[in-house]
Amino acid sequence: METEVLAPAGSIEGLKAALYAGADAVYTGGRMFGARAYANNLSDEELSECIDYCHLHNKKLYLTTNTLMKQSEIYQLADWLVPFYEQGLDAVIVQDFGAFAFLKREFPNLDLHASTQMSVHSVQSAALLEKLGASRVVPAREISLEEIAAIRQNTSLEIECFVHGALCYCYSGQCLMSSMIGGRSGNRGRCAQPCRLPYVYEGKEQFWLSPKDICTLQILPEILEAGVDSLKIEGRMKRTEYAAGVAAMYRKYVDLYRKKGKEGYHVEKKDIQDLMDLYNRGGFSTGYYQRYHGVSMMSMKRQNHYGTEGAMLMEQRKGGQLTFKALENLQKGDMLESATVAEDVKKGRIFSMKVRDAGRLQKGGIWNRTYNAKLMEGLKEKYIGKILYEKIKGKLMIFKGKPVILTVTYDGPEGRITASQSGSIVQAAQKQPIAEERVRKQMMRTGNSPYLFEHLQVVMDEDCFLPMQSFNELRRGALEALQEKQLQAYQRKSDKSGKTGENSPEMEKVEAEKSANDGKQEKKAKLSVSIERADLFEEMLQIEGVKRIYLDSKCFLDFRMCEQIPSMAQRCQGQKKELWYIFPSLFRTKDQELWDQQMKQYMTCFDGMMVKNPEQIAYLEQIGYDGTWAADYNVYAYNKEAKAFLRNLGCSFFVCPAELTFKELKERDCDGDEMLVYGRIPVMTSTQCLKKSAGHCQKTPDLFKVRDRKGKEFPVKNCCSYCYNVIYNSVPVSLHGWSEEVRKCSPASVRLAFTTESNKEAAAVAKRFVKEYLWGEELGEPGYEFTRGHYKRGVE
Template sequence: MKKKVEILAPAGSFDSMKAAVAAGADAVYMGGSRFGARAYAENPDETGMLEAINYVHLHGRQLYMTVNTLVKEDEMDDLYDYLLPYYQAGLDAVIVQDMGVFSYIREHFPDLPVHASTQMTITGPEGAALMTRMGAVRIVTARELSLEEIRRIYQETGVEIESFVHGALCYCYSGQCLFSSLIGGRSGNRGRCAQTCRLPFDVLRRLDENNPNENKNKKKENGVLNPGDSKYVLSLKDLCTLDILPDILEAGVYSLKIEGRMKSSRYTAGVVRLYRKYVDLYLKNGRKGYRVDPKDRKELLDLFDRGGQTLGYYTEHNGRDMVVCHEKPAFRQENRELYQYLDKTYVEAEVKEPVQGFARVCEGEPLQLTLQYEDPLTGESRMAGGIGAVVQTAVKQPMSKERIEKQLGKTGNTPYYFENLEVETGGSPFVPVQELNELRRSAFEQLTEEILRPYRREIPENRACGTGKGWQNPEEKNLEENNQTGSESEKTSPAQDVELTADLPVQSQKTLFENKKGNKTALYHIHVSVEHPAQLKVALSVPEVGAIYLDSAEFGAEQWNEWVSRCHEADKQCLLVMPHIFRDRAKEYFETHRSRLESAGFDGLVIRAWEELELVREWKISIPLVMDYGIYTMNHRAEDFVREMAPELSMRFTLPVELNSRELGARDSRERELLVYGSIPVMVTAQCIRKTVEGCSKCPEYLYLRDRKKKVFPVRNQCRFCCNTIYNSSPLSLLKDKKQIDRLQPEVLRLAFTSESAAQTGEVLDAYVKTFLHQEPVELEGEFTRGHFKRGVE
């Protein structure tokens, strides 16, 4: 008996889980000791998680476990042994970001439901359809979606939708943020976000001579655009949707998700309590009787106030009113009365379930106790009971019915209470109190087992005799090993140098880029992505550049034919880079220009969002794809699973930017692209810095964020698709890492140019061509970073 609406509560600890249940949550989401996106929460160990699963099931609720981080190659083997106990205990679902994890669960735990995490950045019906086609039973939508976008996803796919309704909002699209990762090594994709967006930043303007959209009459200035107490331009107010709950539910959202696994049990209880109140009000009275008491809004602010509340993106695409801007007050008056009430009523409460009982205590007959429980989740009745010793004949006064009821009714620290206990007596019965207690204890233990039994699962057949590693059986392992290209003598170990000769493994020979200059065979293709025509002009002039990628946010459809022709005339391939985020505005743009896309002659598309992959399939565009690094493939299973999504399409993958050289070697880097130069986006956001500090100009430009350590981060507002990209303060450069790159043997070295001038573009290209193709090492002047190529992430 499925509920019409689900209130889904955060549980960062066992106590928070209990508080959520007490306050009326229908389900909780919780992380275990590994693979969860809140590594710093009080996540339970295996024993605690198993206890939590049993606890929610005894109370007719559900538990979804977060396995929503990206998983490295050498961690995949741990998944089976990690998940198995929870699977057997009846875990209700797993929330997943990593496609390798997704694939692994579908294979080894096929009846364990998978929810596609908000970290997957699902923003449209195409992405939702893709995930459900691959086996997801629920989509957790991106927080930036409007009510209309959610409604369309539901209408076009019918998928079960989970959306955030309360709590913290990330400034960046979830799953696309590398800010914390690149500046401090704490990856949000690995559950260790340092919340860099909550820090103060100065917003600066500089004249970008290379930007053709810049107003040339504008004075050069480096002045701060957000002076005084308005530095928190990346810190968003907390979401609160009580006022629009009917709209959210009628848009097709089934599960109302509350954020807050890092917050207290009191916070969890207080927020769940109020959402329970208003969901029930709507279910009972509909829109007509739905009104929100202002006192309840204030109560939510008393629980946590970062600087006000917002309806988030449900009703507007972005806006200054969503942004905190000002520093959080150092002192806030506590609502002690509210805190004490929540602690007493929910946090410290022991939730008990109603049970019907029938006891028969008749002289000369066995003592009997029967218990009946109705599962609130399924509506099914569960029966249990026991038979004790023969009831004795009272020597003096027989035991009264009232005394028997009182003794049997002491449910103590069990999770039950008697809603009704009927006792039938006969003759002159006498039963020692100890026997009554033992019968009651035994009956409730049996009832607990009976309640939990339907949730439990057996070990999956395909792994019943397994080793706990990532292979189904020895034959499968041997087959996988035999499919690896080359013999053991041919394989190149990451610890060995590669000789730059034609005597290479077969897999690498077919990808050679012939460079006739210097009579040396080049091991790599050089591909270049550009954002401005001046950069394109330089790339066209370099013979060693094999392909040019045009960013669709900057190169308009009206000139696609011209740009492609110019690339082909220069004997170079031309690929179109799709948007980082594919929402309604992007879809409308590409539908409008579909004929241009299909006739321009592009040699490939660079895919950055799941919606784009599905759209290519729907439109039946036969064109090679380059899957960008934001289509995360931290392990080989992830890459294989993405290929399964569209087996009819040719794909080449870009290596993840959060893996170090050793980890890249472990997941195999051959026949793939490696980003070796460029300003890596640390955030892609629906918000607009320009709009926040000065208002919308409808004109693409660069602004700059300066942090407390005087590091400066370029920000580009890309108006065509209405998003902001914040770039790292220093460009990535792996120019000095040729030896390590030679070991990896990527097919393509990609250089990504963003704000560079024509002169800078030429200087960088010259250095990479000479170093990697002509074996003439060149150094670049300036401040660069090696990103994660050396250090990786935890």
Template sequence: MVQSGFPEVLAPAGSYESFHAAIAAGADAVYLAGNLFGARAFAQNFSEEELLHVIDEAHLHGRKIYLTVNTLLKEKELEEKLYTYLEPYYNEGLDAVIVQDYGVLRFIRQHFPGLALHASTQMTVTGPEGASLLADYGVERVVPARELSLKEVETIKKATQMEMECFVHGALCYCYSGQCLMSSMIGGRSGNRGQCAQPCRLPYTYKGKNGYLMSLKDICTLESIPDLIEHGIDSFKIEGRMKKPEYVAGVTAMYRKYTDLYLEHGREKFRVKKSDLEELMDLYNRGGFHSGYYFVHNGPEMLCTNRPNHAGTKAAKVLGQKGRELQISVLKDLSKGDVLEFPSGHGDYTLGKDWKKGERQTILLPKNQREKKGAWIFRTRCNALLQRLNQTYVNAKLQEPISGRVVLKPGEKAVLELRFTGRNGTKTVIRVKGERIAPAENRPLTEEQVTKALAKTGNTPFYFETLDVKLEGDCFCPMQQLNTLRRQGIEELEKAVLNGFRRTSADVGQQDMTDTVSDLEKRADNTAGNLRTSVLAETLEQLEAMWEFLESALESSEMEQSLRRIYLDFELFLGKETPEKTREICRKFQQKKIQIFLALPHISRGNLDGKLKSLLLAEKETVDGVLIRNLESLGMLRKIGFDKSVIADHNLYILNHEAKKFLKEEGISEYTASLELNAKELSGLDLTDCEGVVYGYIPVMESAQCLEKTCFGCKKASGRDEMADRLGHRFSIRRVCTFCYNVIYNTDPQVLFSEMDTLRRVKVSSCRLHFTGESKAETKQILSLYTQAYAQDPVWPENLNYTKGHFRRGIK
């Protein structure tokens, strides 16, 4: 086995059994979570005691442990829990943390300076500008968005020289990771807090097409390993912290095998066996595999629309049915304990004995169950494979080779010297002394006896590869004395190896976390007279409605006095017709001292970076600032020297004061209050520089996939459509073809018109109305309702559904 360390095979572990299986199967590193702040809250995860043991065990075997702290942290969690949570792992020698929250990133850099920082895929890093921004903050490794092509990953690598950790196998989210609020808004289980309910695995209807329209196949890049390596990927990340140990073992072993094959023999001799691909299919697949986004931008071939779960592999075919007896033809050797799924989806069948390929078998079906002649029967559990993986990896004994030398001489203390060379080449030598050796009166010790006694290393991390026994004279020594010598030596060796990883807690302590108290007390008194208003428009029709409302309605006087800013979607400045009309209306607003800001794309990819830069330069005189939705836009603005105001939208998440500080240090002047905090939690943050969204259909997904393309083919034209879930709830969809992504909006708008007093108490700087697909008439109606609410007379039509989002209920 090649132990090059490049590329790293990185395995998941949701339990100790999975960790053990991953190490046995050849993983260079394992990523896992403790009992807090992990993005798989429903995995078994590790207690503090277990995790400390796992860190040591990994280091003894020359592997690394990366701790996932990849959720968003609320203010109290960051202030009261994060330091004490991380400190023991930091001291033990934890190799790295994977983070999503900007505040967590800033906090760890300050309080645990010796700990490596990896940016989670939840940060939605899509290009070199965003990655460079993180590199300046001490991040050494990026897990880029899974939607990137190999060329885009290579571009980031070459531009930043950062390590690239990329997913190579397992489940794919439909949404860009970190940009999904669907589970949160529908059921209160936030994906940003590790509690995703996987709404993308449910059935939907789009323009008459029914099925699991957002359920992506699992990614499998085994055959693409040469391309992944040659494009600069440093770590092959396997998804699956919710999977069983056998899955972790099987997938890890397969990627270890073929990574080593390429490193030893190169591309010319690199071939993946069909049987190995089928083994991976037997472990888990959703209607087949796909190579992910590395070679395609999106497409229907990436989805399995007829089922969202494990599909298994073809095992038999229905020949016919007589009454309850189902006759089948066996397509492959099957084992006792294998599970077959009936084609109709009604139940399954567990084999009570082995079946051979080519045999005809009969299964007795439940009463009234019918199966179609010619239908395929799939095996969803391969019992022989699972048993083999258990025996080979899950229950494997893990020991490292050591060499030893023992010297026994009558009248002197026994001496045992142990030598260990780690997988990274580090050498450790220890020397221990035992009790004095007595001279032999009858039968002296033999080398064979001493060797047999010392070689019994049992369940320790080591075994003797070589053992030199030197007897200087006729020696007598009880076996118990030799056992004690061996135990003492191995304990000292283990201690010496692990001491090389130990740290002491950083000098920067928790007292520094209180430096925000004075900041939180410096809040302006927002009264009804100075609570401001901002409006975001995605269409020219909405912009025209805003101007007409402001000019004609008597009731708009309150609106005109409070309106300070209008955000205009970037697509309003593209095309042949809308840009000039947009600029004309913008000039009218600016004459009234109302600012015009450009709302940049939700997703910005490197291959479209030039288009975005050109847009900013073209509209430099038109706009007073920009609203950004991703780190890539922020990094790009810094690169071009943008000198106007930059405001962060709600999906640059701010759940704690450290996150605000991070963005402020990067040039953000104002923020958007988090949509996942309730009023009480918001009141614990300084919101005098934050806007609160009081109206709007909230974006719950941004996806590189396109439902239109999946169901009917690419139109290459931006537009709006709808999809419906199994309960009939309708979701608006926006196709952003300019930058090739879809935005899916919540079923009902978030409306906080009845919460104006509370918004004043939590001291937001202004209230934002976010228009998406509303018509001109609907836009004017919402403006009128808001004006009444602003004047403390809130009303809302009974026939219009709405939600308050998390403003009252919050998230766990």
């Protein structure tokens, strides 16, 4: 396919402006299941209108259904999508594994795009999704050009990559910070963006977790040569001028590359300046395409729109009167921070403004222009409210005694479409005959239709007459018939199987397995523990009641510790305990290579493997692993469809999602699964390194803390062997005193996750949960700060 410029659309106005500006496709959300719940999402009627509008202009519309779906929601998806599917919806963007499987079954002819929220980092997971039916993948924003090229070379998937706009600090789909702090889940489209807030690290308050926006115009040839098919612009919640302006800019440079190639490619400085004026955070970076991380990618001084440097403060007088020196040409209506410029000001000129609540400001301080009035007005005039037209040809035949006939022809990318319309009988003129030029002028007025006559042939008798109203009706009817024919090429019948609920083959298999296991499950759940430090192993081994020990990959950041694994396995076997391994949070190509060298040889020592992302599922299949594996809670088996999907891939059980309530977990069904009842939830996993950002990365694993504006401290681990940071919640989830509520969910095991605890603290917690959950003792408060997580409050 030719390179696609893909723009965000938060409204009909924005969609039309972006397409007029040169976008080939748009992505937008409807009233359900979109990852921008607070955007001005389209109503069903608006979405239907937009699908037709795109298709009439040979553009595409991709619908965002990229949230995790609860059991009570997932079967609403099919009924909602049916009319849009039949209308010709081009694709849906999906995060939820259950939604992916469900849509593939119900709408087999609908293209599925794997969202960046699926955390696809490598060839393995991309190839797995292709095998399962995806047509396009939107890989993690963090992957490099080299990794993109590998996906291109080893799959036939279309590749869509973000090229402009906001970056997340955390790998998309792996962030629980907004969820755990305030109950607004990024996985449900309600992220509160806590990463944009200030934090204190090493005694310094900055926006440590706020990346700059990306702008990739400078490296666009390299991105295209890596094999990217679709250039995605972030910004469904930004203003219409932004979407149109950025789309126009990328259209310009894609066309320039097509015309002149890499050698003739050059980016004008003014174009970067205009993009800066539209929106940026502390300047631009080129993202992760050519570098792994670094302080140059971070906007630690400012988390919101930076704009451009507009003026320098020269003097402050009483009453909020400020004197500035213009650092660039300013226009009336521009904003310097929150103050509006009252007149045009040339660069270098000294001028004054009165600023409300000026306070005490630093002389010599830079005031940024955060609104460029001339640029915004220009974009509004050029793109907003404009109508796209498709060129058509027509032939109008006017013969006395016969119906007037208009034939219109459209030559589109899929071939020629023709429609004819006959009208009233043409009369002989009694007084003034109709003139050809007048008829032509009347017929050329196509108004708000999507068409514009490129050529109109008029063949007519002399001395004939027909009212102008008849010609208007004829034209309207012919163009409507042409439009209907053009849209018919996209329309299709619903392929719904009719087996949308628990009667589907996948769900029948799950229910059959459940029935076969009924009566076999123990009344009390087994107790598992996971540890992130190898020195905790001995402590956990000696605790009676612990039946499974998970060794997290962080136990082996010093790879010399791997040599202890055979001995650990032998000792567990002697104590009749299972020993499992938990994969790293990330598993990119370089991580796999490292793992192959250091850990692969010890796989047979473990009773099972716990995976944390799609890469690892694909990896186990690739190497022919025939042992047992399970999916950790961040693989997101939110619903029964997701469980069935992953079971078909070989998953033996699931760790229950951390964002569902007890009620929602019961609806989802936890039989055979594991539930986290204690542990600090990792709320962010990032390739950015706080130590590197602070300027002293020593490539040594460490545990440290960042503090938020409310004084809450969040532990951070830098996992240097795999080069990523994990930020944990400020307090652990603890379900002490709730053993009965947990039991009603019927998990096969409950899990204690030890992350930052000392040996003494971990042992005390483990012994407490053994007494309560296994022996039924009633105990008082635990003596540590905790949260109940989402088990009662849930997320929207």
